[in-house]
Amino acid sequence: MATVKASAAVSHVGRVRSNNQDSGYAGRNLFLVADGMGGHAGGDVASAIATRRIAEADGDYASAPDAAAALEGALIAANRELAETVAEHSELTGMGTTVSAVLLDGDRVVISHIGDSRIYLLRSGELSQISTDHTFVQRLVDAGRITAEEAMVHPRRSVLMRVLGDVESSPEIDSMVLDTREGDRWMLCSDGLSGVVSFDELHELLSADAGAKQVADRLVKASLDGGAPDNVTVVVIDIGDPPAPATPPLVVGSAAAPLAFGAAEPVRARGIRLAPFRAHPVQETHFEPDSADYFDELIEEDARRRRRRRLVWSLWIVLLVAAIVAVFVLGYQWTQTRFYVGESNGRVAIYQGIQQDLGPISLHELHTETTIDVADLRTYDQQRVEQTISAGSFSEAHRIVQRLEESVD
Structure with missing residues (x-):
């Protein structure tokens, strides 16, 4: 026992x-x-x-x-x-x-x-x-x-x-x-x-x-x-x-x-x-x-609470996605206000944007290709162009090209 x-x-x-x-x-x-x-x-x-x-x-x-x-x-x-x-x-x-x-x-x-x-x-x-x-x-x-x-x-x-x-x-x-x-x-x-x-x-x-x-x-x-x-x-x-x-x-x-x-x-x-x-x-x-009626009422109230919670979360997700998109758009627009001098087909060229890429998205495009051959530049200037020269505006990039052209032997 x-x-x-x-x-x-x-x-x-x-x-x-x-x-x-x-x-x-x-x-x-x-x-x-x-x-x-x-x-x-x-x-x-x-x-x-x-x-x-x-x-x-x-x-x-x-x-x-x-x-x-x-x-x-x-x-x-x-x-x-x-x-x-x-x-x-x-x-x-x-x-x-x-x-x-x-x-x-x-x-x-x-x-x-x-x-x-x-x-x-x-x-x-x-x-x-x-x-x-x-x-x-x-x-x-x-x-x-x-x-x-x-x-x-x-x-x-x-x-x-x-x-x-x-x-x-x-x-x-x-x-x-x-x-x-x-x-x-x-x-x-x-x-x-x-x-x-x-x-x-x-x-x-x-x-x-x-x-x-x-x-x-x-x-x-x-x-x-x-x-x-x-x-x-x-x-x-x-x-x-x-x-x-x-x-x-x-x-x-x-x-x-x-x-x-x-x-x-x-x-x-x-x-x-x-x-x-x-x-x-x-x-x-x-x-x-x-009671069954009260239990069903609580079930429905719980379901309403879940629906409200999903709605709130969905709204926050939409706002978050919208904020990310807005940041991306504003960021991309800013990059397009920048320029740099680089090389294109062996010639000095002006690019709009910044040198980096965002995954498959390119943040730059060719704006102007000059007639200046990179091979005709001084060795120092050749290295600078190959590494790219940043500029805050198109006019500044154009002045950089003019100085490079003046330095050609």
């Missing part, structure tokens, strides 16, 4: 956000990450309520199907509790949270997931992403409209299509039961990590010969080194022997601290004390309903 050898949970506010809306939980059999949304007074509340409620499913079960039913039921119950909280506190309308959770049951692991937090598995040196993001850009990737690399920088990469919250009474939750074995390393994280640190770097950090806590700390540091524009939460679970000693569950992020919001009288939501509300600026939410 697979057992938890070690586990760790670490959460950090990041380098930009003023508060931590993430929550993480590392218990005996249950491990989860929740990333709240809905502004300063909503995201932290949502992830904390969901984490506290789902943590009640941390226990032993007779079978993996029983564990799967309990975990998915806990997510549905958390969704209901969030809706009830919003009904009592209208200022929290629109708050929600992602949840990625794993529940160990013998040699099986039960997974429940909604949103864009992620679950990874490192097995035999190979790293795999187990969960699928419920985001607009992931839909675009699945539809073949953009690549995974383009999704990392897409302007709508933060738009969620599914979350727990006050939007749907029965949200669609991804659930699965997988095998686990000794030597497996599971990692759960919010998008504050996966949106900053590349897959290859995640693979390198998770493959390190280090304990779960050290690896979790290194992952958070990698996000901070990358700028950490969002909160970052990581839970690492190592499967193997000997089993970890019994310790109290570890709660990190907003679920580990008292929350303040709501009416004048404090209320309670499953162990969380809700003190009087303090006004804060509400940050832009990043959830939109997972």
Whole structure:
């Protein structure tokens, strides 16, 4: 039977956000990450309520199907509790949270997931992403409209299509039961990590010969080194022997601290004390309903954005080409104001333009061929004519020819 050898949970506010809306939980059999949304007074509340409620499913079960039913039921119950909280506190309308959770049951692991937090598995040196993001850009990737690399920088990469919250009474939750074995390393994280640190770097950090806590700390540091524009939460679970000693569950992020919001009288939501509300600026939410009509609308908006981008780039290209053509025309016109004295058919001649060529384009042409034989010139003057003598105008070139003619013996 697979057992938890070690586990760790670490959460950090990041380098930009003023508060931590993430929550993480590392218990005996249950491990989860929740990333709240809905502004300063909503995201932290949502992830904390969901984490506290789902943590009640941390226990032993007779079978993996029983564990799967309990975990998915806990997510549905958390969704209901969030809706009830919003009904009592209208200022929290629109708050929600992602949840990625794993529940160990013998040699099986039960997974429940909604949103864009992620679950990874490192097995035999190979790293795999187990969960699928419920985001607009992931839909675009699945539809073949953009690549995974383009999704990392897409302007709508933060738009969620599914979350727990006050939007749907029965949200669609991804659930699965997988095998686990000794030597497996599971990692759960919010998008504050996966949106900053590349897959290859995640693979390198998770493959390190280090304990779960050290690896979790290194992952958070990698996000901070990358700028950490969002909160970052990581839970690492190592499967193997000997089993970890019994310790109290570890709660990190907003679920580990008292929350303040709501009416004048404090209320309670499953162990969380809700003190009087303090006004804060509400940050832009990043959830939109997972409906076909809305998805088609976003697709069309994305297509319009691409068309506008192509139009702008086309305009810049046209302007660039026009500028290059203008420079070439003006440059060519300038060359035609220049003259030089050289040789043509053995005689001294005046050329219009400059001596150089621009690829196949000649920048000079014969203007006047004189009757002066180059062979009749003095040796010094012959060399000068063969090497060409520059002149700023035709009259200056004509004077040079006159001097050469006067020097003929």
